[in-house]
Amino acid sequence: MFIKSLSTLALAAMLTAPLSTPAAADTFERVKIDAGAELFASDCRRCHSVDADKASYGPLLEGVIGRRAGSFPDYPYSEALAGAGFVWTKGALRAWMEANDELVPGTKMRHVGITDPTVQDFIVSYLASLSK
Numbered sequence: 001m002f003i004k005s006l007s008t009l010a011l012a013a014m015l016t017a018p019l020s021t022p023a024a025a026d027t028f029e030r031v032k033i034d035a036g037a038e039l040f041a042s043d044c045r046r047c048h049s050v051d052a053d054k055a056s057y058g059p060l061l062e063g064v065i066g067r068r069a070g071s072f073p074d075y076p077y078s079e080a081l082a083g084a085g086f087v088w089t090k091g092a093l094r095a096w097m098e099a100n101d102e103l104v105p106g107t108k109m110r111h112v113g114i115t116d117p118t119v120q121d122f123i124v125s126y127l128a129s130l131s132k
């Protein structure tokens with residue numbers, strides 16, 4: 001399966017790349033970002049744009065890390081998310097992917113239920129790469 005092969009790929013990268021050198025750590029991060037981009041494309045992109053010039057059903061996710069939840073200008077958030085009052089961190093994004101409707105009951109984002117921590121990690125790496 002696609003997700004399994006990605007996990008295998010990351011595992012192979014971990015086993016073959018000694019993370020003690022900065023170059024190897026960079027390579028590993030790049031592998032994670034690329035894998036995250038693929039996963040984002042299949043699980044999130046149908047609702048979320050990462051390009052401010054493109055309208056999307058869900059809020060723009062470029063720069064989401066460090067942004068207050070429910071605060072992208074002019075997006076019609078649910079009252080629940082608009083009033084959630086926390087800032088998106090990597091940890092909050094993981095919890096959201098796993099059970100968004102438990103993190104913010106009343107959100108209008110459909111439950112996506114991404115429970116595999118590796119998959120969460122890849123998608124977070126990808127989103128972080130857009131936040132720089």
Ligand code: HEC
Nearest residue numbers: 043044047058059069070071072077078081107108109110
């Ligand atoms: C079926 C459409 C849909 C899919 C698929 C989807 N989302 Fe969403 N997402 C939304 C909607 C709609 C909102 C706004 C929720 C609200 O206002 O309560 C949202 C909100 C969010 C937010 C909050 C952003 C902010 O500005 O506070 C994040 C983060 C997010 N989604 C991440 C993801 C990720 C990561 C994925 C893929 C794993 C994903 N979403 C998949 C529709 C979707």
